Amino acid sequence: MTDFSRLLAERTGSMKASEIRELLKYASVPGVISFAGGLPNPESFPVGGLKKITDKILTEKGTKALQYGTTEGIPELREAIAKRMSELKGFDAKMENITIMSGSQQALDLLGKLYMEPGKVAIVEGPTYLAALGAFRPYGGEIVGVRMDEDGLDTNLLEETMKKLKAEGKVVPFIYTIPTFQNPSGVTMSEERRKHLLEIAAEHDVIVVEDDPYGELRYAGKELPNLKAMDKDGRVVYFGTVSKILAPGLRTGWIIGDEEIIGKFVIAKQAADLCTNTLSQHIIAEAFSSGMVDAHIPEIRKLYSRKRNLMLDMLEDSMPEGVTWTKPEGGMFLWVWVPESINTKEMFPTALEKKVAYVIGEAFYPDRSVKNAMRLNFTYSSDEEIKDGVKRLADTIRDYL
Amino acid sequence: MTDFSRLLAERTGSMKASEIRELLKYASVPGVISFAGGLPNPESFPVGGLKKITDKILTEKGTKALQYGTTEGIPELREAIAKRMSELKGFDAKMENITIMSGSQQALDLLGKLYMEPGKVAIVEGPTYLAALGAFRPYGGEIVGVRMDEDGLDTNLLEETMKKLKAEGKVVPFIYTIPTFQNPSGVTMSEERRKHLLEIAAEHDVIVVEDDPYGELRYAGKELPNLKAMDKDGRVVYFGTVSKILAPGLRTGWIIGDEEIIGKFVIAKQAADLCTNTLSQHIIAEAFSSGMVDAHIPEIRKLYSRKRNLMLDMLEDSMPEGVTWTKPEGGMFLWVWVPESINTKEMFPTALEKKVAYVIGEAFYPDRSVKNAMRLNFTYSSDEEIKDGVKRLADTIRDYL
Numbered sequence: 001m002t003d004f005s006r007l008l009a010e011r012t013g014s015m016k017a018s019e020i021r022e023l024l025k026y027a028s029v030p031g032v033i034s035f036a037g038g039l040p041n042p043e044s045f046p047v048g049g050l051k052k053i054t055d056k057i058l059t060e061k062g063t064k065a066l067q068y069g070t071t072e073g074i075p076e077l078r079e080a081i082a083k084r085m086s087e088l089k090g091f092d093a094k095m096e097n098i099t100i101m102s103g104s105q106q107a108l109d110l111l112g113k114l115y116m117e118p119g120k121v122a123i124v125e126g127p128t129y130l131a132a133l134g135a136f137r138p139y140g141g142e143i144v145g146v147r148m149d150e151d152g153l154d155t156n157l158l159e160e161t162m163k164k165l166k167a168e169g170k171v172v173p174f175i176y177t178i179p180t181f182q183n184p185s186g187v188t189m190s191e192e193r194r195k196h197l198l199e200i201a202a203e204h205d206v207i208v209v210e211d212d213p214y215g216e217l218r219y220a221g222k223e224l225p226n227l228k229a230m231d232k233d234g235r236v237v238y239f240g241t242v243s244k245i246l247a248p249g250l251r252t253g254w255i256i257g258d259e260e261i262i263g264k265f266v267i268a269k270q271a272a273d274l275c276t277n278t279l280s281q282h283i284i285a286e287a288f289s290s291g292m293v294d295a296h297i298p299e300i301r302k303l304y305s306r307k308r309n310l311m312l313d314m315l316e317d318s319m320p321e322g323v324t325w326t327k328p329e330g331g332m333f334l335w336v337w338v339p340e341s342i343n344t345k346e347m348f349p350t351a352l353e354k355k356v357a358y359v360i361g362e363a364f365y366p367d368r369s370v371k372n373a374m375r376l377n378f379t380y381s382s383d384e385e386i387k388d389g390v391k392r393l394a395d396t397i398r399d400y401l
Numbered sequence: 402m403t404d405f406s407r408l409l410a411e412r413t414g415s416m417k418a419s420e421i422r423e424l425l426k427y428a429s430v431p432g433v434i435s436f437a438g439g440l441p442n443p444e445s446f447p448v449g450g451l452k453k454i455t456d457k458i459l460t461e462k463g464t465k466a467l468q469y470g471t472t473e474g475i476p477e478l479r480e481a482i483a484k485r486m487s488e489l490k491g492f493d494a495k496m497e498n499i500t501i502m503s504g505s506q507q508a509l510d511l512l513g514k515l516y517m518e519p520g521k522v523a524i525v526e527g528p529t530y531l532a533a534l535g536a537f538r539p540y541g542g543e544i545v546g547v548r549m550d551e552d553g554l555d556t557n558l559l560e561e562t563m564k565k566l567k568a569e570g571k572v573v574p575f576i577y578t579i580p581t582f583q584n585p586s587g588v589t590m591s592e593e594r595r596k597h598l599l600e601i602a603a604e605h606d607v608i609v610v611e612d613d614p615y616g617e618l619r620y621a622g623k624e625l626p627n628l629k630a631m632d633k634d635g636r637v638v639y640f641g642t643v644s645k646i647l648a649p650g651l652r653t654g655w656i657i658g659d660e661e662i663i664g665k666f667v668i669a670k671q672a673a674d675l676c677t678n679t680l681s682q683h684i685i686a687e688a689f690s691s692g693m694v695d696a697h698i699p700e701i702r703k704l705y706s707r708k709r710n711l712m713l714d715m716l717e718d719s720m721p722e723g724v725t726w727t728k729p730e731g732g733m734f735l736w737v738w739v740p741e742s743i744n745t746k747e748m749f750p751t752a753l754e755k756k757v758a759y760v761i762g763e764a765f766y767p768d769r770s771v772k773n774a775m776r777l778n779f780t781y782s783s784d785e786e787i788k789d790g791v792k793r794l795a796d797t798i799r800d801y802l
Contacts, residue, residue, distance in 0.1 A: 002606055002634055004662055007574040009518040009540065015668050039469055047463035054455055062448035066648035068440055102503055102652070105675045113539065117410040134672040138514065139410065173408040205403055233403055247467035249679030251503075261405055267416050271535040274506045277678045278650030 033389035035376040073100025077285035104253040108135035115173035127364030143366040152189025155196040174207040181214040181331025184375035214331035219305035221329035234258035311378040318394035356392035434790035436777040474501025478686040505654040509536035516574035528765030553590025556597040575608040582615040582732025585776035615732035620706035622730035635659035712779040719795035757793035
């Protein structure tokens, strides 16, 4: 038997199956209530509406919807997004500022491909989106996580970090943030911090990447301006997606930004997959322009808001002293801090014995420096599962203490 | 105005907009007959059948078809492909040997990501598929094209090249070939050469990548065994796609190979886009398992065979002395050699004046060493356009000589 692994490129050493993915294998054992996943609740998919639209698309422009499209994406969709984001969020964006991606994950991959290499440092939040780390790593360079608190990324720490890296001669190409209802923490960056972040980015003249998959899923509190809406010099690149407001199986996202930056993503995307699924693009363009998406989002908010409240109530009722958690105003996740004596990775087998699963917190830090935290998803499980699952988790922590 | 291009990684220097893409801009000028594209003919899309299937999928398993899927792809599709390729082509493949890609282009990108880096040499055919060059280049290393003749890749030359590279201490991770109805040449590799290629690959213990988007589109001659069907030690990785037998807008392809190699592609794909469009995967699984694809392919063959014959007849009738061309037994492209005194890139503006477009041959060679050739697509244009277009092209050459 020959061993083809000797032919692999060195960069594959940093490419590993996601930890969540491995954990999910255990979590799918029958009887285990899993708060580990990141899937939207299928109840939230507007199946009937999408069926009608798909039928219309295949009837009215079937051959067009089944043909290759341009790498940038179909004009109908780019225009619909430009219009919607200008009206809804005050973006100064035209079709030319938008290119369609095969999901936001592709945008993360291409961001790494375009800007990361040995000697470069990507700034992310600590904790940050796990799959962003997986996307950036193969391209070389370092990833530095800047800690967050209840107001989001600590921008004073960011300022220090940027100065320190500059003094070391390191080049930071971008700061990657999920400012609104962050994955994994559920935290939203305050308006003041948003301003400060943009000031720091301007001072160091780096790109800011605003990943915003959850921004439209607000259940409490007041709307905050997007970084992209506050952007004066075209340094914010915005990542959007239909995965959480329509359906993730359509694998469609988009980036909005400075035309020159967008042009680089288009060239990178051409080599990566030529173009995004044309049928899905036509379906989504129609879903936006017909008003279907806007009519549907309140339904998702209603469903998820109830589940969020239920999980917060259950945590309040069940958790032992010394356990704290974030109170997300939207999104899909919340973050639990357990006493410092507990390592949630070491506790994981105990949780599985109690038939409940979470994602260990350390996975979300580039340097894995935080051991006493976990991420919980509150949108996927049934109400019963949320009730029982939080109790099991509280029992786990109590037993383990 | 700030200049963000200073933040780009060095590898972006090798990332350029495809030449075909740039040419196509001119080719879409009204009145120009373009043989430059590579699009399937939309007449070949089974719109009605796909509409019925899509309706069935959204009715029977809508939420499943709209949810995230596993990175490997949905089991229904992987099983349908394993069954079909075993029965049709004699592959020894199970579901575990298959992972779904967002089109074959993604397979090319991940092939580069997994195996290419400085010091490595990818072996390709000269000429080869343009977008394969674009996919490999950003990952570093060299690309060496081994010349083809009317029997496909010249395996004696390949043997010499492999020995030479070995002597130079260079590592070749894979040999990339499109053995059947090649893009751009239209040439099919003989059975003897296929055997020889596999012997050389075994001797040097490298991977063989068989890219086979056109294999089912045969209009003449006898069926030849796929490299994958002749593969005894799991070194052939096979790339398949629905783009030419169903619809490219569904952006779905697959790779078939040794489980360990497939596992590496799965990890790479996870960071690249998480999973392929789930709705498309369900549609395609049903299109395969219901027999719809098999019933439809003869229709495509009939349409394209007529267009191929027409273009070959027109070339025979119109071309001046000294011009030769390949006679493809299938696929979508043929290759034209003009007298050595003509540089087809320099002739291109003249062709546009005559209102006809092609792709310049040199773009398909990694070293751009061939100047007197062009690729023509015979599947997209109407019969009238083929007649007029070939005449215009013959006039162009005659005038230019």
